[in-house]
Amino acid sequence: MKILILGGGFAGVEAAIKLRKHKYEVTLISDRDFLFIYPVSIWIPVGKRSYEDTQIKLSDLAKIHGFSLVLDKVTKIEAKNSIVFGEDKSYSFDYLFIAMGMGKVKTKGLEHTHSICGKPEESVIIKDLLDNLITKGKGNINVGFGGNPKDLTATAVRGGPAFELLFNISVLLKEKGLRDHFNLTFFAPMAEPGKRMGEKAYGKMDTFFEHYKVKTHFGIKIKEFHENAILFEDDSQIPSDLTLYISGGDGHPIIKESDLPQNETGFIQINEMCRVEGFPRIYAIGDIAAIIGHQWAAKQGHVAEIMADVAIFNFHNEQSGKEKRMSYWERLHIICVMDSGDGAAFVMRTAKTDFMVPLPIIGHWLKKGWGWYYKNSKMKRMFRIPGM
Ligand SMILES: Cc1cc2nc3c(=O)[nH]c(=O)nc-3n(C[C@H](O)[C@H](O)[C@H](O)COP(=O)(O)OP(=O)(O)OC[C@H]3O[C@@H](n4cnc5c(N)ncnc54)[C@H](O)[C@@H]3O)c2cc1C
Structure with missing residues (x-):
């Protein structure tokens, strides 16, 4: 066979x-x-x-x-x-x-963006571009995600990594003593980005944006990405030295x-x-x-x-x-430790319930521990926890 x-x-x-x-x-x-x-x-x-x-x-x-x-x-x-x-x-x-x-949805000017959810090597390109901006000492960094208008279930929207990268960049800039020299903006075309994590988690996002000093621009469709700006359908635009964008899944x-x-x-x-x-x-x-x-x-x-x-x-x-x-339906749920660089939040959503619990410091180590466990359990270097 x-x-x-x-x-x-x-x-x-x-x-x-x-x-x-x-x-x-x-x-x-x-x-x-x-x-x-x-x-x-x-x-x-x-x-x-x-x-x-x-x-x-x-x-x-x-x-x-x-x-x-x-x-x-x-x-x-x-x-x-x-x-x-x-x-x-x-x-x-x-x-x-x-x-x-x-695959991913194509938006005009996508070549002027970089995605943490694209080819693995993109993550290294993003690091180099971020390092260059840090050396310059100032700039406008925009991080966002989009959906796929054809995907009526919206199951292929990947927002979590955008939030994680955004907050991690804010923490890095703070560690370098440069946080006040950079504008950090989160953008998304949908009116309620992050709502897939559940009503309760979504309700707490403003607290995160405030804590990490992130401006927001959402609810307006993206028209085009330019080398130094993001253009929206209402003709508003955000200047950009680095655009990190996760397209909707296709x-x-x-x-x-x-x-x-x-x-x-x-x-x-x-x-x-x-x-x-x-x-x-x-x-x-x-x-x-x-x-x-x-x-x-x-x-x-x-x-x-x-x-x-x-x-x-x-x-x-x-x-x-x-x-x-x-049936995979019986085991379906959203579970995620959303890392923010200096802490994390545990997000859980099932058909019946949803919640978000802040996990300062320990959450960050929990996610790191999961990465270690994933690798070592797959390599048979350790016992595998059933269901993980
Ligand atoms: C930055 C980021 C953070 C994430 N964080 C989380 C998280 O915290 N928790 C969570 O549960 N999920 C998370 N996800 C989602 C998770 O990584 C994906 O759901 C998961 O990788 C899907 O697995 P997959 O095997 O279906 O696809 P993939 O992991 O994308 O694997 C697809 C494979 O197919 C191969 N392939 C593609 N095309 C071809 C071809 N033409 N010929 C041969 N091979 C091909 C690729 O090389 C790859 O090996 C995250 C995703 C990203 C990008």
């Missing part, structure tokens, strides 16, 4: 590990040779974590867990013909797990061109067992899959892992002739 996994991020690696636990032969195809631990990459621009330390080599993971690794860029998927095309060769499969993450370009069922945004349509609608041998997991029926949910790393876990459970039970199936 040929089992292929496309993508070596949170979802793909978790699927490979779980499949190997059940002793299946697995091949994982990735266009990069490392897993990037995005949640802790927010510290790269402010110099509190190295780029190298934020990666796990896929070849090490392959050796430890016993899966085959192929480094190739997927260029086309023909689901009906059970074939995947890469830049180097083509791959047939009996079962396919698609985990290649998501379907992966390879999926948009494929014969796989997609929603209006280009995310793969799956059922609650993570199986692709109309394709019983194909699963889609992580950011690439459309989350339906849970208007409040968000695409997150732990959701990607839950989806991988659920997909493998259902796949294995099917192979073993067991009737029991699992």
Whole structure:
């Protein structure tokens, strides 16, 4: 039986590990040779974590867990013909797990911005640009995020890392004694940015902006990014020496061109067992899959892992002739430690409740600890906490 996994991020690696636990032969195809631990990459621009330390080599993971690794860029998927095309060769499969993450919405002038949620190497570029501005001693730094107008569920809005980077930059400037020489502005086109974290968390954002001396500009659509300014649809503009912008999530370009069922945004349509609608041998997991029926949910790393876990459970039970199936809906929730450089806030949201608890100092160390745990547990250097 040929089992292929496309993508070596949170979802793909978790699927490979779980499949190997059940002793299946697995091949994982990735266009990069490392897993990037995005949640802790927010510290790269402010110099509190190295780029190298934020990666796990896929070849090490392959050796430890016993899966085959192929480094190739997927260029086309023909689901009906059970074939995947890469830049180097083509791959047939009996079962396919698609985990290649998501694309991003294009806005005019996007090339004048940098994103902490883009290619991993962008985090290092942001660090260099920030260091240059710090050397100059003054400037206008703008950090924001946008949505995808086609994404009616808004599950692909990625706001948390923008807040984290913004507050971390404020703390860094303060540490350098330069905070009063910089204008730091948060911008977003939606009227209530951050509301996905829940009503209670959103209600506390003003306190954060005040504490970190951040100006705000939201509720007005972005018209265009310029080299030295951000232009809005009401013709207002903000001067900018550094624009850090997280675009709304969009379907992966390879999926948009494929014969796989997609929603209006280009995310793969799956059922609650993570199986692709109309394709019983194909699963889609992580950011690439459309989350339906849970208007409040968000695409997150732990959701990607839950989806991988659920997909493998259902796949294995099917192979073993067991009737029991699992739904990722039952385990869906938003959980995040939002780091602010000198502290953090613990945010939790489920279908029934939401809350935000400030965690001064300890929250920062909690997130650092999670980064350490993620890496070491994946490398089998320590015991894995069930569900994490
Ligand atoms: C800065 C930042 C901070 C975040 N913080 C948190 C947090 O605190 N908590 C949380 O739960 N989530 C957080 N997230 C979200 C989380 O990182 C994502 O939800 C998670 O990475 C999704 O996993 P994935 O496997 O679906 O996609 P990814 O991790 O994006 O992995 C996709 C993989 O597919 C590969 N790939 C893509 N295209 C191709 C191709 N054509 N051919 C071959 N391979 C391909 C990529 O190289 C990559 O290895 C954060 C995200 C960012 C960017």
